[in-house]
Amino acid sequence: MSRFLSNELSKLAPYVPGEQPQDKKYIKLNTNESPFAPSDEVIKALNKEEVSKLNLYSDPEAKNLIKAAANYYNIEENYIIAGNGSDEILAFIFKAFFNSNKGVACPEISYGFYPVFCNLFNIKYISVPLKEDFSIDVNDYANICDNVVIANPNAQTGIKLSFNDIKKLVSQSSERLVVIDEAYVDFGAESAVPLIKEFDNLIVVSTMSKSRSLAGARVGFAFANSSLIADLNTVKFSFNPYNINRLSMIAAQKALEDREYFKFCVNEIIKNREFIVDFLKEEGFKVLPSSANFVLAETNVISGENLYLKLKEEGVLVRHFKDEKINNFIRITIGSLEEMKIFAQKVKKIIEEYKI
Amino acid sequence: MSRFLSNELSKLAPYVPGEQPQDKKYIKLNTNESPFAPSDEVIKALNKEEVSKLNLYSDPEAKNLIKAAANYYNIEENYIIAGNGSDEILAFIFKAFFNSNKGVACPEISYGFYPVFCNLFNIKYISVPLKEDFSIDVNDYANICDNVVIANPNAQTGIKLSFNDIKKLVSQSSERLVVIDEAYVDFGAESAVPLIKEFDNLIVVSTMSKSRSLAGARVGFAFANSSLIADLNTVKFSFNPYNINRLSMIAAQKALEDREYFKFCVNEIIKNREFIVDFLKEEGFKVLPSSANFVLAETNVISGENLYLKLKEEGVLVRHFKDEKINNFIRITIGSLEEMKIFAQKVKKIIEEYKI
Numbered sequence: 001m002s003r004f005l006s007n008e009l010s011k012l013a014p015y016v017p018g019e020q021p022q023d024k025k026y027i028k029l030n031t032n033e034s035p036f037a038p039s040d041e042v043i044k045a046l047n048k049e050e051v052s053k054l055n056l057y058s059d060p061e062a063k064n065l066i067k068a069a070a071n072y073y074n075i076e077e078n079y080i081i082a083g084n085g086s087d088e089i090l091a092f093i094f095k096a097f098f099n100s101n102k103g104v105a106c107p108e109i110s111y112g113f114y115p116v117f118c119n120l121f122n123i124k125y126i127s128v129p130l131k132e133d134f135s136i137d138v139n140d141y142a143n144i145c146d147n148v149v150i151a152n153p154n155a156q157t158g159i160k161l162s163f164n165d166i167k168k169l170v171s172q173s174s175e176r177l178v179v180i181d182e183a184y185v186d187f188g189a190e191s192a193v194p195l196i197k198e199f200d201n202l203i204v205v206s207t208m209s210k211s212r213s214l215a216g217a218r219v220g221f222a223f224a225n226s227s228l229i230a231d232l233n234t235v236k237f238s239f240n241p242y243n244i245n246r247l248s249m250i251a252a253q254k255a256l257e258d259r260e261y262f263k264f265c266v267n268e269i270i271k272n273r274e275f276i277v278d279f280l281k282e283e284g285f286k287v288l289p290s291s292a293n294f295v296l297a298e299t300n301v302i303s304g305e306n307l308y309l310k311l312k313e314e315g316v317l318v319r320h321f322k323d324e325k326i327n328n329f330i331r332i333t334i335g336s337l338e339e340m341k342i343f344a345q346k347v348k349k350i351i352e353e354y355k356i
Numbered sequence: 357m358s359r360f361l362s363n364e365l366s367k368l369a370p371y372v373p374g375e376q377p378q379d380k381k382y383i384k385l386n387t388n389e390s391p392f393a394p395s396d397e398v399i400k401a402l403n404k405e406e407v408s409k410l411n412l413y414s415d416p417e418a419k420n421l422i423k424a425a426a427n428y429y430n431i432e433e434n435y436i437i438a439g440n441g442s443d444e445i446l447a448f449i450f451k452a453f454f455n456s457n458k459g460v461a462c463p464e465i466s467y468g469f470y471p472v473f474c475n476l477f478n479i480k481y482i483s484v485p486l487k488e489d490f491s492i493d494v495n496d497y498a499n500i501c502d503n504v505v506i507a508n509p510n511a512q513t514g515i516k517l518s519f520n521d522i523k524k525l526v527s528q529s530s531e532r533l534v535v536i537d538e539a540y541v542d543f544g545a546e547s548a549v550p551l552i553k554e555f556d557n558l559i560v561v562s563t564m565s566k567s568r569s570l571a572g573a574r575v576g577f578a579f580a581n582s583s584l585i586a587d588l589n590t591v592k593f594s595f596n597p598y599n600i601n602r603l604s605m606i607a608a609q610k611a612l613e614d615r616e617y618f619k620f621c622v623n624e625i626i627k628n629r630e631f632i633v634d635f636l637k638e639e640g641f642k643v644l645p646s647s648a649n650f651v652l653a654e655t656n657v658i659s660g661e662n663l664y665l666k667l668k669e670e671g672v673l674v675r676h677f678k679d680e681k682i683n684n685f686i687r688i689t690i691g692s693l694e695e696m697k698i699f700a701q702k703v704k705k706i707i708e709e710y711k712i
C-alpha cells in the first residue's frame with residue numbers, strides 16, 4: 001500500500017478471480033467458461049477489414065449491439081445498457097443506486113464480487129442466510145428495506161429461483177431496487193427480463209461470457225426501465241464512455257444473432273451436466289441441484305480442498321472456495337463431454353486412493 | 357433521472373465525447389484518432405485462431421501486454437498497470453488517491469474528463485488559470501497542497517511542458533501526487549516515464565489510442581512506483597479484474613513491438629501538422645503552438661462555433677468547445693495529408709464567403 005491511498009480504501013479486499021496457472025496445460029473447469037468456440041458468425045465478422053479500423057473509436061452508444069440485444073430480448077433499446085463485461089455493469093449499478101444509508105442485501109453464498117463492490121463504494125452490505133438445503137427463500141427478503149441483489153441461478157450453488165419467486169421478490173416493496181444477475185440463466189432458469197416493463201424497481205443483468213462463448217470479449221448488459229438505464233448511462237459516461245472496444249461489440253452482436261448455435265451450445269452443456277451429476281451421485285457425492293454451467297459437489301471421502309489439490313496435480317482445475325458453508329465442496333464448470341469424462345476418471349482414481 | 361439514483365450523483369454532468377454522426381460520411385477531425393490503420397503486425401496477430409479463443413477469459417494480469425510495455429519503456433513490469441483505455445486508468449487513479457479532503461488541481465483548460473471524475477467520486481476540484489498565452493506555468497502549482505493532474509502536451513491547447521518543468525512540478529512537494537497524462541506525448545513532447553524511478557509521487561498515464569492507431573481497442577497504461585501500481589491493482593481487482601479483452605491485449609502488445617511503423621505514423625502526423633499550421637497562419641488564424649496530433653486555432657473572420665458548423669455542412673467534422681476561454685477556437689485533429697488538404701480548401705472557401 002502506498003502512502004497516497006485514500007484511507008477509505010485501505011482495507012479493500014479485491015475480488016480473486018479463478019487461477020490461470022501457466023506452468024502446464026490444464027483442463028480448465030474453474031472459471032465457468034464455455035468449452036465451445038464462439039459462433040462461426042463471430043469468427044467471420046472479425047475479419048481483417050474490421051481489425052484495420054481499430055484506429056477509430058468504438059461507438060460510445062453501442063447502437064448496433066444494443067439493437068441486437070433489443071431484438072433478441074424483445075424489448076425497447078432504451079431499456080438496455082451494455083458494458084465491459086457484466087462486472088462493469090454491476091459496478092455501475094452499485095455506484096449509481098446503493099450507498100451507506102440504503103445498502104444492499106445478498107444471499108450469504110453468492111457471487112463473491114457483490115461485497116467487494118460494497119467495500120469499494122462504501123455501501124452498506126447485508127448478508128442473508130440461505131436455507132439448510134442452500135436454496136434461497138424469497139420470504140426472507142420480505143422485510144428488508146435495503147436493495148436486493150440475487151444471482152439466478154445463484155452463483156456457487158447453481159440453484160435457481162422460479163419466475164414467480166422473482167416476481168414475488170420484486171413485488172415485496174416498490175421502494176427498493178431488486179437486481180437479478182442472470183449470468184447463468186440460459187442453462188436452466190427463466191429470465192426475469194419480461195418483468196422490467198411491469199416493474200420500475202427491477203434490473204436484470206446478463207453476460208455474453210457463459211452461454212454465448214465470449215468470456216474473452218468482455219460484454220454484459222443491464223435491462224431495466226428507461227429511467228434506470230438513463231442513470232446507468234450517466235455513470236458510464238462519467239466513468240468510461242468508450243467502454244466497449246470495436247471488435248467485442250461486433251462479436252457480441254453476431255453471437256446474439258446466431259440463435260441456432262446458442263441453442264446447440266446450451267443443450268450440450270445441459271447434457272454434459274446431467275452426465276457429470278449422475279456420475280458424482282453414483283460415487284456418493286452430494287450434488288446441489290444446478291441450473292447453471294457448473295455444479296457444486298462434496299464427498300465425505302476427501303475434503304473439498306484436498307480434492308481440488310489432487311485434481312490440480314492430475315491436470316484438472318476446479319474451483320474451491322474458503323467460505324465456511326461450502327469449503328468442503330468443489331465447483332466444477334461443465335466442459336465438453338470429453339473433458340467431463342477425463343474429470344470423472346480422475347475423480348474415480350483419487351476417491352479410490354483415499355478409500356484405501 | 358430515476359427515483360433510485362443516489363443523491364450524491366443527482367448533479368452528475370457526464371463527459372460528452374466528440375460527436376459520431378451517422379447521417380453521412382464525414383472527414384473526421386474531431387476526436388484525435390489516428391488517420392492510419394493499426395500496424396500490419398496487429399492485423400496479422402488478430403487471426404481466426406485468436407478469435408476462436410474468445411470463449412476463454414483474458415488474462416486479468418495482462419502479463420504479455422505489460423511485458424511489451426516494460427520492454428518499450430525500459431522499466432520493470434511491476435511499475436505498470438494496463439486499463440480499458442486511459443479513461444479507465446484515470447478513473448482508477450482518481451478513485452484510489454483523491455477525495456473530498458485532498459483533492460486535485462488541474463489547468464482551467466485541459467481534458468474535460470478530470471472534473472467529471474471529481475463529480476463522480478466526490479473529489480475536491482481546483483481549477484488553476486493558464487497564462488495569457490494558454491501555457492502552463494508550473495510555478496503556479498508550487499503552493500498547492502492538493503494533488504495535481506496535468507496533460508502533457510495539454511489537452512485542447514496542444515502546448516507542451518518541458519521535461520525540466522515536469523521535474524520541477526514533481527519536486528515542489530513530496531506530499532502530493534502529480535499525474536502526467538501523456539495521451540499526446542509522442543507527437544512532440546518528452547515523456548516523464550524515466551522520472552518514476554526517482555519520484556514515488558509521480559504517475560504517468562498513456563494511451564494506445566493516438567500514436568498507436570488503436571482508439572477502437574481501448575488500451576491505456578499507468579506507469580509509477582510499484583506501491584502506487586499495487587494500489588491501482590487493488591482498485592482494478594475491486595472493480596473489473598478482466599478489464600481488457602483478449603483481442604485488444606494482443607493488438608496493443610503487437611503495436612508496442614512494431615517500433616518502425618509507430619515512428620512512421622508519428623512523423624507523418626508531425627509533417628501534416630506543420631502543413632496545416634502553415635496554412636492556417638497564412639489565412640490569418642491564431643494557432644497555438646501544438647506538440648500534439650491536433651491544433652487549436654481561431655480567426656477573427658468567423659466565430660469558432662460558426663466555423664465548426666460551416667465545416668460540418670461541408671462534410672468536415674472538427675471539435676468546438678463551449679469553455680469561455682476557447683469558445684472562439686476550433687480544434688482540428690491532424691489527419692492524413694489528403695484530409696488536411698480538403699480541410700484547408702473548405703476553410704479557404706468559408707473564410708472567403710465570410711470576408712465578403
